[in-house]
Structures are given as structure tokens and as C-alpha cells.
Amino acid sequence: MYRIVLKETLATAVVKMTVEAPYVARKAKAGQFIILRVHENSERIPLTIADYNREDGLITIIYQVVGKATMDLNNLEEGDFIHDFVGPLGKPSEIEHLKKAIVVGGGVGCAIAYPVVKALAEQNTEVFSVVGFRNKDLVILEEEFASHSDKMVLMSDDGSYGTKGFVTTGLETLLEEHKDIDCVFAIGPIIMMKNVSAVTKKYGVKTVVSMNSIMIDGTGMCGGCRLTVGGETKFACVDGPEFDGHLVDFDEAQSRNNIFKNQPVHNLEEDKDCRLLKEIENVK
Incomplete structure (x- = not known):
């Protein structure tokens, strides 16, 4: 059993939770994830490690309430216990020997982008961040990105906060300013990562x-x-979750992802627990 020591709402239906998991914290690295079960008979769900503290044995996860499993998780409060909390799983981000990097995060994907920024900063890589959100109300982790970035660019689709536009605009500006970027990391919606990869391909940047x-x-x-x-079949959970963006078939991934698009809502409707259905639809 794993005790919840902190729970905080970051934005609409987006929650940060810190959990006592010393064995996970001891080995966790940026880019990896955990699998949890809220109760003994609950669904297993993977969530990326948003932060970790080896000294205190703490793991931070950030999740969006989009279905029954995350709703069950969200029903827990500080002091409650999660039944299973397994990890770290997946391959960590390959950041060694990078001198200059850009990390691009979109929406809730910023929760996954942040530990990469932090890890890069801790190894003294010069790191620039581009983070994008639909509007001001959905902004998360702004201070955290700013504190670990040599420069942070914040974009919003509607211009209600930061600079109006998509992350690709902010990224291209940085690529024009800095011709010696070693690597760009992109984490967010599939369409965003596809567009980021298209931009970086023009500049020949990994x-x-x-x-x-x-x-x-x-x-x-x-x-x-x-x-x-790259023409080969891979599995995100065991071969990744990170891959070369110039080799990923994003159209295929998006098509397959759409198969499950409405499943979380169907699960809630079947469970006759629709308290967050309106909020879920609003943040899609």
C-alpha cells in the first residue's frame, strides 16, 4: 500500500499527487512511468513519473481525470492509500552528453516534459522550453519550467496568456536563434508531436x-x-516510450488512438457516475 502525502489541483480536471514509494523513487529517471491500481480490483493504468525525490522516497504523478480509473484515483485524498504502485518502467530519456536542447510540451504533456527539463538542467545542459496550452486556465507547471530553463516560451492557442500561437511557432523561433541544438524533445498530443517533428526535420535536428x-x-x-x-513494429511501453520523431508513423498512431477515444466516457456512463463528464468533454 502506498500513502498519498500531497494532492493538488493544477487546472480543470488536472491533478498532481505525491506518493510514498521509496523503492520506485530510488531508481526513477526522467521519461519512465509507473503502473498503479487504486483498489485491488481496479484497472491497471500507466502514468508517467512527473518528479521524484530519492531522499524522501516520493514519486509525483500528474493525471487528467478522463475516465473511471482516474476518477477512482481522484476520489482518494491525502492520507489515503493506493493499492499497487509499480515501477519505474520503460526506458529513461537519453540525455547524456547533450550540450544544448529544447523541450516542447503541450497541454498535460507538460507534466511529462518537465522531468526531462529538470534532468537536463541538473547535468548542466543549456535547455530551452516551449510549453503550449489552449488557454490561460489550462496552464500548469509554469514556475517549475521557468526555474529549470535557460529560457521558457509559453504559448496559448487563443492568446489569453503568453504568446498567441502553437508551440511550433515558438520552437521555430528558437531554432532560428540557436543553430547548435543537439536534440529536441516533444511531448504532448500526437498531432503536436507530428508537427514539431516536421519543423525539426527541416532544420536537421534530432x-x-x-x-x-x-x-x-x-x-x-x-x-x-x-x-x-522506421517501418518496424514497436510497443511504446517496452520499447519506449520515447522514439525518434522523424521515424514514427504518426498518422497510424493517431488512427489507432481514435479507436479508444470514447471508451473512458462509455465506462463512466456504464458505471452511472457522470459527475465529471462535462468537465472531461471541456478539456478534450
């Missing part, structure tokens, strides 16, 4: 994308996170 959003059971057994990378 690009790494995180396909965590298509994972389901996190073991490679269900096949739900299957994708094509």
Missing part, C-alpha cells in the same frame, strides 16, 4: 517524442500501444 499517451496496460501484452517506427 527529435525525440514520447508515445506514452497510447499506452494501456504498460506490459506489452495487450498490444494497444503498438506503433510503427
